[in-house]
Amino acid sequence: MYVAVKGGEKAVKNSQRLVAKKRRGDLCVQKISVDQITNQLGLGVDRVMAEGSLYDVTAAAMAIQQAQGDMTEAIFLVRAFRTTLKRFGNSIPVQTTKMTAIRRVSGIFKDIPGGQVLGPTYDYTHRLIASDQDHAPDPPCEQDTDTASAPPDQTAAGDGISPLPGELPRVIDLLQAQGLLQQDETTSFGDTAEDLTRQPLAFPVSRNLRLQTLARGDEGFILGTAYSLQRGFGLDRHPFLGELKVGYVAVRYTPPELGFDIHVGRMKLTECVMVNRQNDAARKAAGFETGYGLVFGQNERKAMSMSLLDRSLAGEKNTGKNGYPARDPEFILSHCDNVESSGFVQHLKLPHYVDFQSELVFIRNRPKDHTPDKGNP
Amino acid sequence: MPLSYNFAYLDEQSKKMIRRSILKALAIPGFQVPFGGREMPLPYGWGTGGIQLTAAVIGPDDRLKVIDQGSDDTVNAISIKAFFKKTAGIAITEETRAATIIQTRHRIPETPLQNGQIMVFQVPIPEPLQFIEPKKSQTAKMHGFEEYGSMHVKLYEDIAKFGRIATAFDYPVQVHQRYIMSPSPIPKYDNPKLHRSPAVHLFGAGREKRIYAVPPYTDVVSLDFEDYPFELEKWDGACAVCGSTDSFLDEIITDDTGTRMFICSDTEYCQKKAGNTFS
Amino acid sequence: MLKGFDSEVFDSQAVFRNLLLAMANPGTIAAPDIHLSCPDRLAPGAGALLLTLLDFETVLWSDLDPETPEIKWVHFHTGTRLTPAPDRAGFALFTDSEKLMDPGRFNPGTAASPDLSTTLVIQTRGLDQDQKLRLTGPGIEKEAFIHYAGIPPEFWENRAIMNQAYPAGIDMILVHASRITALPRTTKVAVC
Numbered sequence: 001m002y003v004a005v006k007g008g009e010k011a012v013k014n015s016q017r018l019v020a021k022k023r024r025g026d027l028c029v030q031k032i033s034v035d036q037i038t039n040q041l042g043l044g045v046d047r048v049m050a051e052g053s054l055y056d057v058t059a060a061a062m063a064i065q066q067a068q069g070d071m072t073e074a075i076f077l078v079r080a081f082r083t084t085l086k087r088f089g090n091s092i093p094v095q096t097t098k099m100t101a102i103r104r105v106s107g108i109f110k111d112i113p114g115g116q117v118l119g120p121t122y123d124y125t126h127r128l129i130a131s132d133q134d135h136a137p138d139p140p141c142e143q144d145t146d147t148a149s150a151p152p153d154q155t156a157a158g159d160g161i162s163p164l165p166g167e168l169p170r171v172i173d174l175l176q177a178q179g180l181l182q183q184d185e186t187t188s189f190g191d192t193a194e195d196l197t198r199q200p201l202a203f204p205v206s207r208n209l210r211l212q213t214l215a216r217g218d219e220g221f222i223l224g225t226a227y228s229l230q231r232g233f234g235l236d237r238h239p240f241l242g243e244l245k246v247g248y249v250a251v252r253y254t255p256p257e258l259g260f261d262i263h264v265g266r267m268k269l270t271e272c273v274m275v276n277r278q279n280d281a282a283r284k285a286a287g288f289e290t291g292y293g294l295v296f297g298q299n300e301r302k303a304m305s306m307s308l309l310d311r312s313l314a315g316e317k318n319t320g321k322n323g324y325p326a327r328d329p330e331f332i333l334s335h336c337d338n339v340e341s342s343g344f345v346q347h348l349k350l351p352h353y354v355d356f357q358s359e360l361v362f363i364r365n366r367p368k369d370h371t372p373d374k375g376n377p
Numbered sequence: 378m379p380l381s382y383n384f385a386y387l388d389e390q391s392k393k394m395i396r397r398s399i400l401k402a403l404a405i406p407g408f409q410v411p412f413g414g415r416e417m418p419l420p421y422g423w424g425t426g427g428i429q430l431t432a433a434v435i436g437p438d439d440r441l442k443v444i445d446q447g448s449d450d451t452v453n454a455i456s457i458k459a460f461f462k463k464t465a466g467i468a469i470t471e472e473t474r475a476a477t478i479i480q481t482r483h484r485i486p487e488t489p490l491q492n493g494q495i496m497v498f499q500v501p502i503p504e505p506l507q508f509i510e511p512k513k514s515q516t517a518k519m520h521g522f523e524e525y526g527s528m529h530v531k532l533y534e535d536i537a538k539f540g541r542i543a544t545a546f547d548y549p550v551q552v553h554q555r556y557i558m559s560p561s562p563i564p565k566y567d568n569p570k571l572h573r574s575p576a577v578h579l580f581g582a583g584r585e586k587r588i589y590a591v592p593p594y595t596d597v598v599s600l601d602f603e604d605y606p607f608e609l610e611k612w613d614g615a616c617a618v619c620g621s622t623d624s625f626l627d628e629i630i631t632d633d634t635g636t637r638m639f640i641c642s643d644t645e646y647c648q649k650k651a652g653n654t655f656s
Numbered sequence: 657m658l659k660g661f662d663s664e665v666f667d668s669q670a671v672f673r674n675l676l677l678a679m680a681n682p683g684t685i686a687a688p689d690i691h692l693s694c695p696d697r698l699a700p701g702a703g704a705l706l707l708t709l710l711d712f713e714t715v716l717w718s719d720l721d722p723e724t725p726e727i728k729w730v731h732f733h734t735g736t737r738l739t740p741a742p743d744r745a746g747f748a749l750f751t752d753s754e755k756l757m758d759p760g761r762f763n764p765g766t767a768a769s770p771d772l773s774t775t776l777v778i779q780t781r782g783l784d785q786d787q788k789l790r791l792t793g794p795g796i797e798k799e800a801f802i803h804y805a806g807i808p809p810e811f812w813e814n815r816a817i818m819n820q821a822y823p824a825g826i827d828m829i830l831v832h833a834s835r836i837t838a839l840p841r842t843t844k845v846a847v848c
Contacts, residue, residue: 342421390712521766
């Protein structure tokens with residue numbers, strides 16, 4: 001007599017116990033603290049905030065710890081947390097020209113007003129795995145209230161590096177001033193009621209929603225598809241980096257009850273503007289067009305890839321008909337959210353035995369099918 | 378970090394948005410209403426659409442049944458029940474007749490539903506035309522202007538190739554003589570249960586962000602041709618546990634030589650029927 | 657300012673559940689347990705359903721002026737946006753059914769997006785199951801009968817003409833005191 005296997009509930013509880021055990025690891029090894037993650041794994045935290053669509057350093061760090069370092073899982077945790085938060089309204093658009101920049105580079109001019117600063121970057125490090133002994137010992141910890149309140153990566157007076165000015169003109173404004181930039185290029189976003197987290201994407205997509213989708217999209221997917229552009233799958237010329245900045249901007253908000261704006265906090269952003277020659281010869285003569293990228297935290301790879309796709313997916317009539325994915329808005333924008341893609345790909349692990357049973361019944365009945373090339377007497 | 382959650386997890390703003398979408402869906406049977414779906418603590422693809430619908434609809438006096446593949450005991454059904462127990466504290470039941478809300482993945486219960494009951498279907502791909510035309514910018518127009526020719530061509534091509542329509546589950550239906558709809562990946566065996574059902578049927582696709590509905594007593598017709606009418610699956614034999622010959626049967630392989638037995642997929646229906654035989 | 661629901665979470669859920677069943681079963685009368693003090697010209701049923709459905713993402717039109725206590729109350733409790741343009745409204749509130757306009761003045765949605773239509777919320781002068789209107793369509797097993805006091809017969813003619821453009825169309829919620837009924841665009845209404 002067949003007795004159906006029961007115990008799904010027990011299996012689930014056991015798997016939850018096991019994952020908690022695996023996450024903690026060897027009990028004799030010290031547990032990682034959230035502080036250690038925010039301080040020493042900051043670039044991971046930045047990515048989780050960006051794709052989690054939530055600027056909350058602690059939440060992102062807790063998520064990384066809880067997900068055992070699986071960034072896609074951590075991003076999912078932050079998104080789910082974000083769902084529970086009440087929405088008060090929209091901030092005033094942040095002013096990236098007033099960014100307190102810790103890093104600023106341009107690929108199109110040797111010198112730019114305000115100067116270039118390499119800042120903290122892995123770009124010029126040699127990728128050699130080094131052990132602790134190869135590093136100089138840490139200086140003593142200073143319980144100094146001044147430096148304690150400043151973000152850890154801001155240059156302190158003792159670093160001997162002169163900080164960038166507090167107000168930096170945009171490099172592309174130089175092109176604009178020379179009449180080389182298409183007049184309808186917007187450089188300000190934010191006056192919009194569109195919010196990707198509260199409404200589904202509908203095609204054709206506005207630039208606001210395109211940028212929102214890319215900003216929180218999976219870095220790997222966006223990097224890969226941007227890369228395909230550079231290799232000729234949808235772009236026929238070399239793009240140029242107009243400007244890349246990393247730094248802090250003030251966030252301001254006007255509560256309706258007050259009627260004036262207040263300073264809410266500061267956030268670290270990466271901003272990228274790509275420049276390339278216009279493709280459309282029929283348009284009026286300006287010459288250059290731009291792509292834009294803006295991401296939470298220090299996420300240069302992402303901001304640069306985003307700016308390439310912003311340009312390649314632009315144009316009202318762009319339906320991707322030339323066949324390359326990075327020119328197809330619906331293809332790229334429908335598939336760049338890794339919470340969606342991870343969920344759906346992995347859902348194949350769920351029981352599908354009823355659907356499969358239907359398939360089995362269908363296939364087993366096949367010999368009775370009409371096969372046109374077999375004559376029947 | 379909040380240590381306690383709002384009733385049924387979702388914040389009230391999200392519930393309002395989903396509730397408005399449900400009312401529109403009921404007013405336009407079979408039409409996929411786009412909604413601002415939220416990330417839930419379960420992954421996309423694992424029932425977030427169904428969960429959001431249940432979370433928006435459920436109240437403290439409800440009795441919730443959750444099934445997956447027809448069974449109350451499959452791992453994801455357990456996980457979803459645990460979620461609602463934790464965030465809403467509502468009563469859980471396995472008895473189809475006693476449930477006020479039934480959330481399901483891939484099956485409709487064998488026990489007939491009653492007016493007042495609400496079925497919530499988990500839908501992976503809400504678009505019935507997805508594998509014919511993956512772009513939403515195109516299918517929106519096709520639904521809008523009732524341009525369903527490509528669907529009929531696909532079914533006709535099946536007949537030309539295989540001698541019959543080749544779809545076994547997620548079999549497309551036409552609702553209220555207008556919209557072609559995906560009934561979710563239920564086996565085609567379950568399609569007739571939707572036609573003029575006394576219950577409310579709500580369909581949620583969280584990842585694709587679409588809600589659709591079939592009100593009670595609404596025409597739901599499986600697509601076919603006059604000379605190739607819609608047919609249900611058939612098995613040789615009955616359920617090995619309860620003897621039923623009119624329920625969907627799962628195939629269980631019982632030994633290394635491939636011996637098979639067939640058991641009702643709907644475990645509650647099976648247990649009830651088997652219980653009656655022995656009483 | 658009169659307060660809203662005692663418990664936003666549970667009161668709005670109970671009201672919504674009744675609304676869902678009303679919209680799913682046109683012709684049935686839902687009588688949710690409503691404990692709400694609304695300003696004078698708002699029926700408790702209407703006040704309750706507006707509090708349940710509106711928020712800062714909705715747009716409301718009304719036959720009452722924005723400065724009236726009723727509209728101020730709705731705006732205060734929900735944050736809804738207001739519009740003087742009927743065809744820009746997601747919800748249209750008629751506190752006086754005598755002021756009922758041709759539904760053609762509102763937004764019926766489009767062929768591709770029929771869900772973007774205006775939902776009318778109408779306070780009637782009376783509501784019972786008298787055989788004045790005969791209802792058929794989805795949600796109704798054979799037929800249902802209902803009577804709304806205070807709605808002119810030409811309104812039903814105009815509605816029928818408008819709903820010929822199905823799937824575009826107008827959905828309605830009709831209220832009397834604390835009782836709620838719904839008429840989705842799919843319901844055919846025949847005057848007996």
